[in-house]
Amino acid sequence: MELLKHLTECNSPSGREDSVRAVIAAQAQKYCDEIYTDTLGNLIARKGSGGKKIVLCAHMDEIGVVVTYRDDKGFLRFAPVGGLDKKNLVNRRVIFPDGVQGVIGIEHDAEKNEISKMYIDTGCAGNVQPGDMACFTGEFCESGSIVISKALDNRAGCYVLLEAMKRLENLSCEAYFVFTVQEEVGLRGAKTACFGIDADYAVAVDVTDTGDTPDCAPMSVSMGSGAAVKVMDRSVICHSEVRNRLISLAAENNIPYQLEIMTEGGTDAGAIHTTGTGVKTGGISIPTRYIHSNSEMADKNDIKAAADLLEKFIVSFS
Ligand code: CO
Numbered sequence: 555m556e557l558l559k560h561l562t563e564c565n566s567p568s569g570r571e572d573s574v575r576a577v578i579a580a581q582a583q584k585y586c587d588e589i590y591t592d593t594l595g596n597l598i599a600r601k602g603s604g605g606k607k608i609v610l611c612a613h614m615d616e617i618g619v620v621v622t623y624r625d626d627k628g629f630l631r632f633a634p635v636g637g638l639d640k641k642n643l644v645n646r647r648v649i650f651p652d653g654v655q656g657v658i659g660i661e662h663d664a665e666k667n668e669i670s671k672m673y674i675d676t677g678c679a680g681n682v683q684p685g686d687m688a689c690f691t692g693e694f695c696e697s698g699s700i701v702i703s704k705a706l707d708n709r710a711g712c713y714v715l716l717e718a719m720k721r722l723e724n725l726s727c728e729a730y731f732v733f734t735v736q737e738e739v740g741l742r743g744a745k746t747a748c749f750g751i752d753a754d755y756a757v758a759v760d761v762t763d764t765g766d767t768p769d770c771a772p773m774s775v776s777m778g779s780g781a782a783v784k785v786m787d788r789s790v791i792c793h794s795e796v797r798n799r800l801i802s803l804a805a806e807n808n809i810p811y812q813l814e815i816m817t818e819g820g821t822d823a824g825a826i827h828t829t830g831t832g833v834k835t836g837g838i839s840i841p842t843r844y845i846h847s848n849s850e851m852a853d854k855n856d857i858k859a860a861a862d863l864l865e866k867f868i869v870s871f872s
């Protein structure tokens with residue numbers, strides 16, 4: 555899990571993916587045949603040649619905040635970058651690229667979810683200005699079979715792609731590992747990344763909610779029950795060929811799996827399946843609790859199951 559730790563420790567909000575991209579590129583370089591960054595900043599690594607073209611996709615960016623205004627005392631007003639849980643922002647810490655940290659405070663009479671009444675207090679450290687972006691802090695920790703971090707969404711997915719890439723040998727298909735930018739602000743990177751590839755099949759790897767904590771919204775995914783094969787979310791209805799292939803491969807190889815139907819939120823699969831004349835697209839998801847908080851929680855066995863299933867999926871075309 556050293557690599558996962560390293561990936562989650564990068565501070566790379568949407569549109570500022572440079573640091574995490576450098577870490578991923580350094581790893582991917584060792585295992586792929588060709589690697590490049592496209593115009594928007596997506597990192598694309600190809601392994602194998604000839605035969606079917608398969609896209610495996612995970613977003614690199616994480617949620618954060620952007621400074622909109624600095625008052626004369628140095629308090630910073632901000633706006634969300636990606637979907638923030640507005641009720642749980644106060645007292646959380648953020649970190650700017652130069653290492654300056656700040657605490658989110660709120661005006662005395664404000665409702666707990668009014669971002670316009672919140673501010674970041676850096677104690678006037680550094681020289682943060684409007685336009686600067688920050689990420690939330692949240693140390694990586696391993697405890698029993700689980701991991702906790704502020705950025706399992708979606709460094710866990712990036713880790714799964716790198717794991718699968720590492721294991722593949724002598725492929726007679728073309729696997730494109732696509733690490734996308736700006737997913738959290740609307741699946742933007744995936745839109746252009748897959749345009750030039752003209753893939754036959756695609757699988758997006760991302761985190762998904764669970765329905766296994768006290769009094770949560772009902773959902774059939776639970777942590778520790780295996781990789782989730784996506785049936786649909788708000789952005790995509792997965793192609794039945796991909797969905798069924800993933801289910802059969804999991805069953806044949808004794809990889810624990812469950813089915814995911816997510817009623818809120820989307821993934822890169824949403825952007826990929828409508829590129830060009832359409833791509834047969836599915837998803838493998840990692841059951842994760844407290845998504846978009848500074849303590850996202852997942853089970854290492856589910857992450858391993860996702861990597862195993864992704865590997866089998868790619869090899870099945872070779
Ligand atoms: Co997310």
Ligand code: ZN
Pocket residue numbers: 613707708737760761
């Ligand atoms: Zn995500």
